Amino acid sequence: MEDSDSYILESQIGFVMRRVVQRHIAIFFSLIPDLTPTQFAALAKLCELGQASQNELGRLTSMDVATIKGVVDRLRGRGLVSAEPLATDKRRLILTPTPQGKALYRKLVSRAREVSQQTLSPLSEAESQQLMMLLRKLD
Amino acid sequence: MEDSDSYILESQIGFVMRRVVQRHIAIFFSLIPDLTPTQFAALAKLCELGQASQNELGRLTSMDVATIKGVVDRLRGRGLVSAEPLATDKRRLILTPTPQGKALYRKLVSRAREVSQQTLSPLSEAESQQLMMLLRKLD
């Protein structure tokens, strides 16, 4: 019966994940103060693709239309991404990384790998793989 | 050498966690549209404690001073939490859940448990425990 007494906030998956994400973002910032994780994700995906519409980039990086707009605007504002409307489909805004965007990405990518590594550093290799496998199932 | 080619955004712990958190928040909202996860966390912890200063509540729920202020302001605005300065230490703002706050918490707590359960539903019991154990190490 004492149903409400058994709710331990600290044991809830959402609470723990929020804390782990906070730690991860702090590590990211310590190694890559230049960009936020979200901005880096958008830039990385765009560099991988070479080119994409804003909407497409949002879908591929799991960002809402409003969110990706803000992120892209900031990347454009810093000259890392250029944008122009597509002639054959006037709805779309085609994004391309600028040379500076590509250069920055190349410069940061090894540090980004380091971020993932540091985040997982309390775990063994086997544990890290286990964790990734489990998280993927919740994706 | 082709170092930058081997960065797979989708395999990075940060990216995957961001997606898992997004899914969790969506589940939370579907079952508990009344409050955000953050608001519920603050209310839950305050109900557990009976009483706390704003700063203390923030620390216990892993919220920054500015964040906890916003969250508490909204809970106060809805009459779920009451606040008054502490006589013996005029810096502190003592928070207490109102009767409505307590009632809402009691009403929602079983649904909150359901949120955690649904979030973990793609995993077996053993896998869920494994995941929680691994996440705790990253905390």
Add this chain to the structure above:
DNA sequence: CAAAAATTGTTTGTGTACAAATAGACTGTG
């Protein structure tokens, strides 16, 4: 006890994140 240090809370500014509404452009089907 007095000055230095620490704590609590507020404010401001930037950056996600999502819902909902809108406008313009395309696509498909009748």
Add this chain to the structure above:
DNA sequence: CACAGTCTATTTGTACACAAACAATTTTTG
């Protein structure tokens, strides 16, 4: 071909999240 439905992007509003700076108040310590 028309028009209903879909897609892309923008805008607005709300809610975290954190850094940095500030004021007021303890607490520490020399």
